[in-house]
Amino acid sequence: MNKELLKLYLVMGSSNCGSGEPLPVLESALKGGITLFQFREKGNGARSGQGKIKLAHEMMSRCRSYGVPFIVNDDVELALTLEADGVHIGQDDGSIIETRKRFAGKVLGVSVHNVQEAHDAMKFGADYLGVGPMYFTNTKSDLHEVKGPDVIKDIRAAGITLPIVGIGGIDKERAGIVVESGADGVAVISAISQAQCPTAAARELLYEVEKILHIT
Ligand SMILES: Cc1ncsc1CCOP(=O)(O)O
Numbered sequence: 001m002n003k004e005l006l007k008l009y010l011v012m013g014s015s016n017c018g019s020g021e022p023l024p025v026l027e028s029a030l031k032g033g034i035t036l037f038q039f040r041e042k043g044n045g046a047r048s049g050q051g052k053i054k055l056a057h058e059m060m061s062r063c064r065s066y067g068v069p070f071i072v073n074d075d076v077e078l079a080l081t082l083e084a085d086g087v088h089i090g091q092d093d094g095s096i097i098e099t100r101k102r103f104a105g106k107v108l109g110v111s112v113h114n115v116q117e118a119h120d121a122m123k124f125g126a127d128y129l130g131v132g133p134m135y136f137t138n139t140k141s142d143l144h145e146v147k148g149p150d151v152i153k154d155i156r157a158a159g160i161t162l163p164i165v166g167i168g169g170i171d172k173e174r175a176g177i178v179v180e181s182g183a184d185g186v187a188v189i190s191a192i193s194q195a196q197c198p199t200a201a202a203r204e205l206l207y208e209v210e211k212i213l214h215i216t
């Protein structure tokens, strides 16, 4: 996949928005220049069944109108039904090999926490790695051990050249450090979805990321 898509990756669902209405937040973030979007409908307030499918369709069409690829988290069935641009799975979301086969030709992202998991994900056909958590965050309930950006350095030092996005507790003050460590961009939830102005938040994050990418 084109690693430039990972520069500013918004991950979001209903439960991440104060209002519980993610559509206006997505629209505002798209205006601010996010380069990739992941529909991650989890936690309290998350839609299910037809409501989840309807919301996903609405969000996918907003992304399509901005030319931003739409990725579905966890729910491979939904991703296939929607004909989404890709799917993102964790270490506990079923086999990477199976998902790779089911999603041939589309984007397959995998969450990894260390060099071993990164190596396996690459071997099994992942297109990009979501590495984290970089910093402590309350957004994800079952948070893995906080490793910091150094784990990205370790993955790069192991010769893994796959596109990488760092995730977990990232804001505009921290975005540069994550990219300096070897990531191709940052994935965020609250830094944009909880912002007073998601457009401005996205613009500022993208500025911090591109400042480093253009000199490395
Ligand atoms: C989905 C996920 N995976 C590792 S941390 C995290 C949550 C990131 O949310 P935030 O950007 O608000 O810290």
Ligand SMILES: C=C1C=NC(C)=NC1=N
Pocket: 009, 011, 038, 040, 073, 088, 090, 109, 110, 111, 112, 129, 130, 131, 132, 165, 167, 187
């Ligand atoms: C857990 C995750 C890790 N990384 C990304 C990009 N998305 C996720 N949902």
Ligand SMILES: [Mg+2]
Pocket: 073, 074, 089, 090, 091, 092, 093
């Ligand atoms: Mg998962």
